[in-house]
Structure formats: C-alpha cells, structure tokens
Amino acid sequence: xxxxxxxxxxxxxxxxxxxxxxxxxxxxxxxxxxxxxxxxxxxxxxxxxxxxxxxxxxxxxxxxxxxxxxxxxxxxxxxxxxxxxxxxxxxxxxxxxxxxxxxxxxxxxxxx
Amino acid sequence: xxxxxxxxxxxxxxxxxxxxxxxxxxxxxxxxxxxxxxxxxxxxxxxxxxxxxxxxxxxxxxxxxxxxxxxxxxxxxxxxxxxxxxxxxxxxxxxxxxxxxxxxxxxxxxxxxxxxxxxxxxxxxxxxxxxxxxxxxxxxxxxxxxxxxxxxxxxxxxxxxxxxxxxxxxxxxxxxxxxxxxxxxxxxxxxxxxxxxxxxxxxxxxxxxxxxxxxxxxxxxxxxxxxxxxxxxxxxxxxxxxxxxxxxxxxxxxxxxxxxxxxxxxxxxxxxxxxxxxxxxxxxxxxxxxxxxxxxxxxxxxxxxxxxxxxxxxxxxxxxxxxxxxxxxxxxxxxxxxxxxxxxxxxxxxxxxxxxxxxxxxxxxxxxxxxxxxxxxxxxxxxxxxxxxxxxxxxxxxxxxxxxxxxxxxxxxxxxxxxxxxxxxxxxxxxxxxxxxxxxxxxxxxxxxxxxxxxxxxxxxxxxxxxxxxxxxxxxxxxxxxxxxxxxxxxxxxxxxxxxxxxxxxxxxxxxxxxxxxxxxxxxxxxxxxxxxxxxxxxxxxxxxxxxxxxxxxx
Numbered sequence: 001x002x003x004x005x006x007x008x009x010x011x012x013x014x015x016x017x018x019x020x021x022x023x024x025x026x027x028x029x030x031x032x033x034x035x036x037x038x039x040x041x042x043x044x045x046x047x048x049x050x051x052x053x054x055x056x057x058x059x060x061x062x063x064x065x066x067x068x069x070x071x072x073x074x075x076x077x078x079x080x081x082x083x084x085x086x087x088x089x090x091x092x093x094x095x096x097x098x099x100x101x102x103x104x105x106x107x108x109x110x111x112x
Numbered sequence: 113x114x115x116x117x118x119x120x121x122x123x124x125x126x127x128x129x130x131x132x133x134x135x136x137x138x139x140x141x142x143x144x145x146x147x148x149x150x151x152x153x154x155x156x157x158x159x160x161x162x163x164x165x166x167x168x169x170x171x172x173x174x175x176x177x178x179x180x181x182x183x184x185x186x187x188x189x190x191x192x193x194x195x196x197x198x199x200x201x202x203x204x205x206x207x208x209x210x211x212x213x214x215x216x217x218x219x220x221x222x223x224x225x226x227x228x229x230x231x232x233x234x235x236x237x238x239x240x241x242x243x244x245x246x247x248x249x250x251x252x253x254x255x256x257x258x259x260x261x262x263x264x265x266x267x268x269x270x271x272x273x274x275x276x277x278x279x280x281x282x283x284x285x286x287x288x289x290x291x292x293x294x295x296x297x298x299x300x301x302x303x304x305x306x307x308x309x310x311x312x313x314x315x316x317x318x319x320x321x322x323x324x325x326x327x328x329x330x331x332x333x334x335x336x337x338x339x340x341x342x343x344x345x346x347x348x349x350x351x352x353x354x355x356x357x358x359x360x361x362x363x364x365x366x367x368x369x370x371x372x373x374x375x376x377x378x379x380x381x382x383x384x385x386x387x388x389x390x391x392x393x394x395x396x397x398x399x400x401x402x403x404x405x406x407x408x409x410x411x412x413x414x415x416x417x418x419x420x421x422x423x424x425x426x427x428x429x430x431x432x433x434x435x436x437x438x439x440x441x442x443x444x445x446x447x448x449x450x451x452x453x454x455x456x457x458x459x460x461x462x463x464x465x466x467x468x469x470x471x472x473x474x475x476x477x478x479x480x481x482x483x484x485x486x487x488x489x490x491x492x493x494x495x496x497x498x499x500x501x502x503x504x505x506x507x508x509x510x511x512x513x514x515x516x517x518x519x520x521x522x523x524x525x526x527x528x529x530x531x532x533x534x535x536x537x538x539x540x541x542x543x544x545x546x547x548x549x550x551x552x553x554x555x556x557x558x559x560x561x562x563x564x565x566x567x568x569x570x571x572x573x574x575x576x577x578x579x580x581x582x583x584x585x586x587x588x589x590x591x592x593x594x595x596x597x598x599x600x601x602x603x604x605x606x607x608x609x610x611x612x613x614x615x616x617x618x619x620x621x622x623x624x625x626x627x628x629x630x631x632x633x634x635x636x637x638x639x640x641x642x643x644x645x646x647x648x649x650x651x652x653x654x655x656x657x658x659x660x661x662x663x664x665x666x667x
Contacts, residue, residue, distance in 0.1 A: 013159055015139070015145075016139070016209060017163070017209055018159055018160075018162070018163040019162065019163060057139075076589070078528075078589065078590075079528065079586075082528055082529070087529035088529055088539070088540055089457045089543070090192075092192055092207070094162075106590070106618070
C-alpha cells in the first residue's frame with residue numbers, strides 16, 4: 001500500500017527580490033505562507049507544481065510539507081519555518097516586514 | 113598593493129556589462145532560470161533561503177582603505193548596512209536585489225574589485241596567510257605569487273569547467289596560518305637546496321564530507337616552475353577527476369583513488385611537456401607584480417606612551433596580550449581586530465565599523481587591511497606608538513574585543529539562518545558558546561582554543577580542523593550537533609575525531625563548557641593548550657567529560 005500523502009504547499013523565491021513566496025489558490029504568490037494553498041491531493045499538487053515552474057519571475061518552485069491550521073498552512077520542517085521567519089541573528093526578513101512566523105524554530109518565540 | 117592595469121580594468125568592466133545584459137534578459141524572460149543560474153554563479157550571485165547573496169572576492173585577503181569604504185557604501189546603499197566576512201577571505205552581502213547587482217558590480221570595479229570565480233567549478237579566490245608581508249616569521253611575502261595565480265586562473269579557458277570547485281592557498285611562512293593542507297593545492301614557501309625560496313606543493317586536501325589533508329607532491333619546487341606545474345596539476349585533474357558523482361569529484365578523491373604516486377607521475381609527465389612552452393612571460397609578470405608589493409618605508413620612532421598606557425589600562429593591556437603578533441619591522445606589530453564580540457555574529461561588520469577600519473588603516477596602518485579566514489580584520493602594520501589611539505578608536509566602534517585565538521574567537525559559517533545548503537544553525541551556537549565561556553571567566557583561564565562550527569557537511573566553518581569542531585546536522589527534523597576533537601589547521605595539521613552521539617541545540621553549549629572545565633582539570637600546566645592536551649591524553653577522558661564516565665567506559 002502506498003504511504004499516505006503528506007499535504008504540501010508550493011514554495012519558491014521571487015526572481016527580483018529573492019524573497020520567499022508561496023503559491024495561493026487564486027494563482028498569486030504571497031510572502032505569507034498563511035495565504036498559501038494547502039495541497040492535500042498528490043495529483044493536484046503535481047499539477048500546481050508544474051504551473052508554478054512555468055511562472056515568470058519565480059525561482060526554485062518546489063513542494064514542501066505543511067499541515068493545516070486555523071490561520072492557514074504551517075510548515076512541518078524547521079528549514080521552511082526559517083523561510084517564514086527570517087534569520088534569527090538580526091531582525092531582518094519576514095519578521096521585520098510584520099509577517100507572523102509559521103511553524104517551529106527551536107529556541108525562537110513560536111510562530112503559528 | 114596590486115593595482116589594476118588597463119587589461120584588468122577592461123576585463124572586469126566587460127564582465128559587468130555582460131552580466132547586466134544577462135540580468136535584463138533573465139528579467140524579460142529571454143533566459144530561463146536554468147540558463148541564468150550558471151551565469152549568475154560565475155559572478156558570485158547565489159539564491160539563499162531569504163534572498164540573494166553576493167559573494168565578493170577579496171584576493172589573498174588584502175584590502176585598501178578605499179576598497180573597505182566602498183564595501184561600506186555597498187552595504188548601506190544596496191544591502192542592510194552590514195557585510196559578512198567569510199572563512200575564505202571573501203565578503204558576502206546577504207540581501208541584494210537582482211536588479212541592483214550589476215550596479216554593485218560596477219561599484220566594485222570602481223575600486224578594483226569583482227565577484228568573478230567566487231562560485232562554480234573553477235579556480236576560486238586564492239587565499240593567503242593574513243599576516244603576509246608583515247609577519248616576522250615569514251620567508252617572503254606570498255601575495256605576488258597569489259596575484260600571479262589569480263591572473264592566470266581568471267577566465268583560464270582550460271579550467272572553466274573543472275569536475276568541481278578548486279581552492280588554492282599560499283603561505284610564505286613555515287608557520288601555516290592559511291590552512292594550506294586543507295586545500296586542493298596548498299603552497300608553502302620553503303628554502304630550496306640553493307637557499308632560494310621554493311614552494312612545497314601539496315595536493316588533494318579538502319574538508320567537506322570526506323576530509324583529507326593534502327599530500328606533498330613536490331617538496332621544493334623552484335619558483336620559476338610554479339605556474340607550469342600548477343597548470344600540469346589542473347590539467348591532469350581536469351581529465352581524471354570524476355564527473356559521474358558530485359561527491360567524488362574533488363581532486364582529493366582523484367589523488368586518493370589512484371594514489372599519490374600515479375597522480376604525481378601523470379603531473380610530472382604533463383609538466384615536462386608544458387615547461388618549455390611557457391617561455392618566461394610568467395616570470396616577467398611576477399617581477400612586475402612583486403614591485404607593487406614592495407613593503408612600505410617603515411617609520412622609525414620611539415614607542416611614545418605605549419608602555420605607560422599599557423601599565424595604566426588593564427583593558428588595553430589585555431587586548432595587547434591577545435590581539436598582537438610580532439612584525440618584521442622594528443617597533444611595529446600586527447593587529448588582529450576581532451569581529452567576535454561575545455554575542456555578535458562571527459565575521460559580521462557594520463558599514464560604520466568598516467569605515468572606522470579604513471580610517472585606522474589610513475591614519476596608523478600604512479593604508480593596508482587584511483581579512484583573515486578566521487573572520488577577523490587585520491591591520492598588518494601598526495607602530496607600537498599608535499596602539500593606544502588605535503585601541504581607543506576600535507573600542508568606540510565596538511571592535512576592541514580582546515580574544516584573538518581564544519575560545520570566543522569562533523569561526524562559524526552562516527548556517528541555517530541564511531544558507532540554502534545548511535542542515536542546522538551555526539550562528540546562535542557560536543553566540544551561546546562565546547557568551548558562556550566569557551561570562552564564566554573560563555576563556556581567560558583556558559588560553560588558546562580554536563572552536564569551529566559548520567552548519568552542514570560541506571564544512572565552510574572548518575570544523576574538521578577545530579580543536580573543538582562542531583557540525584550541525586538535521587536528524588529527523590531536529591538540529592543536532594556532532595562534536596569532533598583534536599583538529600589542527602596549522603603546519604601540524606590534523607583532522608578532528610568524532611567523540612560520539614550528537615547534542616541537541618540546547619545541550620551543545622553545556623557540552624562545550626564541560627569539555628573546557630574537564631580540560632582545566634587534566635592539563636599538565638597552563639602552558640599545555642587544549643589541543644596539546646587532547647593529543648597527549650587521547651579522546652577518552654574528553655568523552656568522559658562530554659558523556660559522563662560510564663559512557664566513556666562503555667564506549
């Protein structure tokens with residue numbers, strides 16, 4: 001029996017700014033992972049990834065594991081949590097832009 | 113210092129112009145990311161976790177005040193007001209925008225700098241002893257040779273698509289401060305049979321997932337043969353290096369798999385062919401370069417109020433105890449400016465700090481600055497009489513930390529806070545260890561101790577050659593830190609040995625403190641450094657400090 005599909009989001013970087021962005025259900029790229037489309041069906045996820053990779057001004061689109069929450073998808077791995085958070089040594093990146101970090105970064109104030 | 117001639121200037125400007133057009137074509141969609149990626153990497157532009165990162169070459173770690181000020185300007189105008197000095201004597205900007213990068217490269221070209229070959233499978237920025245041209249223990253300044261290698265390897269048509277990246281380090285001193293044995297090619301100056309300077313050439317060193325120390329392929333190569341010999345090594349590697357497996361593509365694997373003898377025979381054969389073809393143009397060029405590295409006219413003067421100030425100020429005295437190194441010229445010293453204040457990010461400097469350093473180099477340092485692979489800044493030529501003024505200015509800029517070579521002078525890569533390759537963070541671990549060892553007073557009691565931290569197996573933080581090495585890994589989605597002991601980056605180079613199971617992020621600072629406290633109980637006396645103590649006693653007592661006596665017995 002095949003393993004149960006872990007839900008995903010499409011994660012990428014913006015070509016011009018380099019910032020982390022996520023694909024929304026209405027085909028936008030949001031700097032807030034909370035707005036991302038949670039992909040719970042594997043075939044649909046593959047179609048969304050193909051769509052993402054064909055977009056101009058988007059770099060390195062890939063599927064990353066996520067879980068549902070009342071405020072939108074939350075990353076399961078700390079690497080992706082860092083992308084929603086920014087570096088921990090300076091107040092730069094997503095937190096500095098007023099976005100709520102998502103997922104768990106060990107030792108940091110927990111996000112959503 | 114070397115200054116660009118018309119050829120260098122035209123070459124660098126031309127490259128910026130090409131890259132500007134490539135960026136435009138990427139933005140308008142004429143180039144796909146797949147096509148653009150190798151082009152941006154050739155110009156030092158990476159895409160990291162949160163943003164682009166531009167890696168700028170600082171050849172052999174040498175900077176002029178004007179160059180340092182330009183780095184400060186770039187940090188303020190196009191980045192977030194700081195730069196990160198790396199473990200390969202480069203500087204990285206962590207937040208540039210794609211559209212701004214061609215302008216940044218033009219601003220670099222204005223001061224004779226570039227980002228060429230700071231990435232990709234080519235000969236990377238050549239690194240050198242950061243005390244080059246100043247150290248009392250040096251045979252001769254190795255930087256003219258480093259500059260010659262830079263010119264030869266830049267855009268070398270045969271070596272733009274090597275099996276993997278290629279790193280060369282040079283040292284003009286028997287004291288190896290350039291970690292030459294951990295490079296693809298390490299060059300150490302020695303005295304040849306005729307008493308003339310010659311080069312000990314080692315090959316096949318490297319850290320990363322398969323750490324190896326370089327082996328000596330030629331004990332004393334005459335200087336006149338240097339470039340043809342390097343070309344022979346690179347040529348043999350280019351043909352024999354493995355292209356089927358990225359993890360086996362470095363020259364260390366080529367040398368290891370076929371053995372040094374077979375590799376040497378192939379190199380000597382190629383060298384015999386090449387040698388006659390060179391015709392001496394390289395030697396003429398080297399002489400021209402060497403003239404530009406002529407030492408400044410040392411000023412002879414008395415020490416002023418240096419000794420009186422040293423007696424009066426314990427903080428100044430403590431700084432002079434740790435951050436000075438003997439200079440070749442009477443009355444002068446080499447000053448290490450620590451970028452490792454406890455709690456700071458190792459290697460980071462703000463634009464204001466860069467300007468302070470440029471001013472000090474101009475006012476008190478014969479206009480020279482160096483970047484060390486240890487992520488500090490060096491003022492290579494300072495007269496003792498100027499030390500009180502230098503120290504006061506550094507203190508005002510938050511740069512007077514008295515810890516060069518001590519436990520809080522930690523080398524650390526950017527780790528998961530920035531790097532797309534990282535498997536765990538390095539910076540917070542370095543900050544935590546530095547704070548703990550300084551606040552507990554253990555640092556002073558301990559004396560020299562090299563702690564080096566990498567956030568992944570690629571080992572940018574040189575953890576393999578740390579007396580205490582720390583490697584951050586992802587174990588089942590959790591940051592885990594593996595500790596190695598006994599690594600040594602110097603002429604007595606050694607790769608550290610793994611101690612045992614890794615530690616969680618919130619355990620690793622305690623673990624290092626236990627190692628240091630344990631060392632203090634077993635060292636022979638205060639003269640026996642941590643590294644020497646590990647060498648004398650072996651790992652077992654230290655495993656006991658880390659894991660408890662029972663665990664050590666069971667192991």
